[in-house]
Amino acid sequence: MTPTTPSGADPSAGTRLSTQDPPPEVSGSPDPPGTGDREPREGRTGTVACPKTPGGRRRPEDLPPVARYALCAGILVAAYLLPWIDRVPVIGPQIRTQGIDWPSALFNMSYFVLLALGLNVVVGFAGLLDLGYVGFFAIGAYTVAVLASPDSDIDRGWPWLACVPVAIGVCLLSGVLLGWPTLRLRGDYLAIVTLGFAEIIRVFADSSSLLRGDRGLGSIPHPPGTWSDGSPIFSVRDATPYYWLGLTLIVLMVLAVGNLKRSRVGRSWLAIREDEEVAELMGVRTVRFKLWAFAIGAAIGGFGGVMFAGEQGFLNSATFQLMFSVLVLAGVVMGGSGSIPGAILGGALISYIPDRLRGVEIAGTDAFEYRYLIFGLMIIIIMIFRPQGLLPDRRRSTIPQETQVEEQT
């Protein structure tokens, strides 16, 4: 038998070679891979201009550690001093809200930032579209209310602080309970299920006698502590301490989430987000890590909830609208999905913009009335000019990657 010369044996081999640009021999070239027709995905991603090739724009991560810590410390101090922004000449009064007192606006921002940080773990890190995130916020807040409000049937008269660990535990558990059966779903299906989850929580709050519907639960205790003159630190008069509490929680959550992101956990999430099947084929326990993402997101949402309950002192079923979930998701995407600084900025903006519009007159009407219009326009503009978000993550690909169906031989 002579006819089987190796190249003749496979007629496709020769043609395939000729249709492909030979990849550059010299290594180190940042050129997108010159692939042929067989790798449509690679070709496509390769042509998308990588926004930051090495040596491009400087980023805080590229700074030496000392400078980076100094930058962080500076930002932190500035954040704690934000309630006195009035004292800053010229720009201070511009930044300050008019229709709502500034510390309250700051507090609102702080729990939105917490929510954005939590949702960023779920959506940004693990790539799971959760449209019902407000559900966990509600669970956290209601757990405190049920345990501590005198209006509640099972009022234990617990102080706020004692309710916090219970509420976080309940949130973690509810994250796992929702995730366990649903995390096998992908993309759109998961989004629908989480949307349903948030509605279930809202309807339950509306109709159950325990949560008292729109009559609500009042007199929820404030966080503990007194000033030296005996007056409580956390009162209805001044929201500044609540803001500081929120800011402190944000710092803790950023540290925790940052640790996770830099670790094998973060890599696993990223791998799942990029290609779930390949992640599992490389040994990543995908279901377990998705569950962790859900539970951690839920717990952080729960922190937002307990703070909210402690500040407001009153909750009812009208508090937790679906709009919350949508707003927080918009914040995460606007800031740069998968990026912690992005989530902080996005979360702050979704709360700040409407609050800033309060009390501003546009053509004889309060601009607050148009907040969603203005807000929507801003999101559209940001998404057009910065689709990767305001402070994008280095590793986030600018285009979503669909799971590829592997072709047969």
Next chain:
Amino acid sequence: MTTARMSKGEQPPASGAPCDGPAHGPGGAGRTPGREVLARVDGLELSFGGLVALHDVTFDVRAGEILGLIGPNGAGKTTFFNVLTGVHRPNRGRILLEGRPVTGLPKHRITRRGIARTFQNIRLFSGMTALENVMVGADARHRTSVPGALLRLPRHRREEERARTDARALLEFVGIGQHADQTARNLPYGEQRRLEIARALATGPRLLCLDEPAAGSTPAEKDRLLELIRAVRDRGVTVLLIEHDMRLVMRVTDRIVVLDHGQVIADGAPGDIREDPRVVAAYLGVPTDAA
């Protein structure tokens, strides 16, 4: 990079065909008899609807060999990889790795049991750096999880450090150490293929399945790939290789299994496979009886 070396039982590149006589069917006499069986593929059946993708596929993979899996397009080679790694479940039959069945296990458990793979159409985590891609594979062997990472426990940090070191070493091993911090999607095509091999090796496999690793490579790159495959085997990893380039397959493999229409039509030493009338017929489209 290790240079090509000729260890025992390995065919010198581009030599003539040493003929051991015809060797077909499961457990056929390759040139490495007596080696223990690493994986046993036993009567695999898989069909998608009416299409039979695999029919009674039976063969052994012996520890330490480079086994080629060839066949015309659509013969079921990648489908077989998918069954082997748990992407598809077979309708019947099973695969034993070191005597224990792996069929039916979740994909990540199969990986942990020691089977790793690359992909015909490159599937890297394209937004991560080369190093991070490999570390994902290395993570499969680590024990600490969320609590350890959250609190940055000493044991977790040790494991992170080890993953990083191992991953760097693997990148060096496949010859792309200088690109460790580049985003995977920015790597040249050939290096993406190498990165896939490094990522698969990071899981610590006994059996490495390469799905057309030379596709789209230049002849020079193919030569270096061949050296890499041998170097992988010399690390004690058994290699199962799907490849269309016959010259490469003939040079690098110890034994070849030929699939056609989802069935094993030949199993033997490269020299015998080249001469096998059924293989020739399958590739050239000549009816078997006319060959």
